Amino acid sequence: MSKKKLSKLLALYLPYVVIGLVATNLGEAWRLAVGKELGDKIVSLMDTLPAVFSNPLPSLHPFDLFIGLCCGAGMRLAVYLKGKNAKKYRHGMEYGSARWGGxxxxxxxxxxxxxxxxxxxxxxxxxxxxxxxxxxxxxxxxxxxxxxxxxxxxxxxxxxxxxxxxxxxxxxxxxxxxxxxxxxxxxxxxxxxxxxxxxxxxxxxxxxSMRYNPMAYIHSEKDVLKLVTALMTNTKGEGQGGDPFWDKAERLLLVSLIAYLHYEAPVEEQNFATLLEMLNTMQVSEDDETYQNPVDLLFEDLGKKKPKSFAVRQYKLYKLAAGDICSK
Structure with missing residues (x-):
């Protein structure tokens, strides 16, 4: 055991050892007190205490040592319990310890x-x-x-x-x-x-302002769907919408056109200006049901070359929806 630990143990337990040794004199005083009854013993104890404590040396009688041991251990236990249950006070900080940092x-x-x-x-x-x-x-x-x-x-x-x-x-x-x-x-x-x-x-x-082209960030079919969803969400007016059919038809049309631009058009044409031009050319003839506008012809030609194209499939769904509303 190091000297530092030994000094700590002595400082911690030495007071209780001293108390125990002094308390052996209490045991001696009680042992020397005369009387069979408790009251007589206590009265006699008052007479024996001065005589016992006149001798500063502790008593080595077994009974006296037992009394001293009990007193020392009891005092140590009392101090331990008091320290364990003691409240921690922060004096001077009753109203809080917050302060400006430095x-x-x-x-x-x-x-x-x-x-x-x-x-x-x-x-x-x-x-x-x-x-x-x-x-x-x-x-x-x-x-x-x-x-x-x-x-x-x-x-x-x-x-x-x-x-x-x-x-x-x-x-x-x-x-x-x-x-x-x-x-x-x-x-x-x-x-x-x-x-x-x-x-x-x-x-x-x-x-x-500089220009921003969202189509430049399209890399997959999922990106096309995300762009169309964002476009429709941010251009929708306030209040309750009408028949959800129109929203679905708009979504199908935009998805098909943007997918066509991404997969088939040159890079310089992959922008909203080209998208608006395509929308402007989508005239419909009320007199001729077989009329095909330029966009119809584009997708018809693409369907012959790439029948499984994502843009073609979406455009066909849009045309089915348009035909359904016309039949109604």
Whole structure:
């Protein structure tokens, strides 16, 4: 056993040993007290106590040692029970311990390199790594900035992090909403110098916006269905819809046309402009039921070459639905 452990044990149990040795004198005083009745014993004990304690040495009589052992063990048990059931008080914190954090509090959550952090304030940053040296310091990287108009949300948070650009260890891209239209002007040149490619999407002034072609991201039949679903969902007006037949017919027509453009048309024609041109050429003759518009001819020709084509199958379902409504 090391000296450190031994000193701890002595400091912990020595007081109870001393109490036990002193208590042997109580056993001796009780043993020397005369009287057969309990009351007589207690009265006599008052006389024997001064005489017994006049001798500082403990008694080694078995009965006296037993009394001392019981007193020492009882005192140790009482202290243990009191400590186990004791309430933990935080004096001076009766109304809570919340406080504003400082540089020392945020230090474990910051990366050593400045550029490897999300800038929060002049002295506070948050590491971008999801695997810090100490796992308990890992934090969510989402930051909520709350402030009124003109409080500096853009000036003191968005712009510093944009101008920091990316680090070699954590290359990042930025998606920024710019209602005022000032961030691109003020920070765009710095981003270009760091090798970023800037893309602007302006839903207010289309002359200042780059174009987005959803058809460029179609790679399978599932993508065609997803695009049509998104298109119909976002162009549907408010309120209750009418007969669901029309929605189904619209879905079949759009799926067939977009699938045709994806699988058969040149890349430069795979866009919504071509889709609108196809829709504009789909005239219907009320006098001639055998009339075929240019789109009908396109799918008829494709059906001869590729009868199992996804676009052809969807267009046939659309024509069946159209014929069904005409017969009604």
């Amino acid at each position: 540089p020392k509090d945020i230090e474990p959550f910051m990366a050593p390199k400045f550029e490897d952090n999300i800038i929060l304030t002049k002295t506070e940053r948050l590491m971008m790594s999801n695997r810090p040296p100490d796992p308990k310091n890992a934090r969510n990287k989402n930051v909520l900035v709350v402030g009124g108009s003109g409080s500096g949300k853009t000036r003191f948070f968005i712009k510093p992090n944009l101008l920091q650009c990316d680090s070699k260890n954590f290359p990042v891209s930025f998606v920024v909403t710019d209602p005022k239209g000032s961030i691109g002007v003020e920070c765009g040149e710095a981003l270009l110098k760091h090798g970023y490619k800037l893309k602007f999407f302006n839903t207010i002034n289309f002359s200042k």
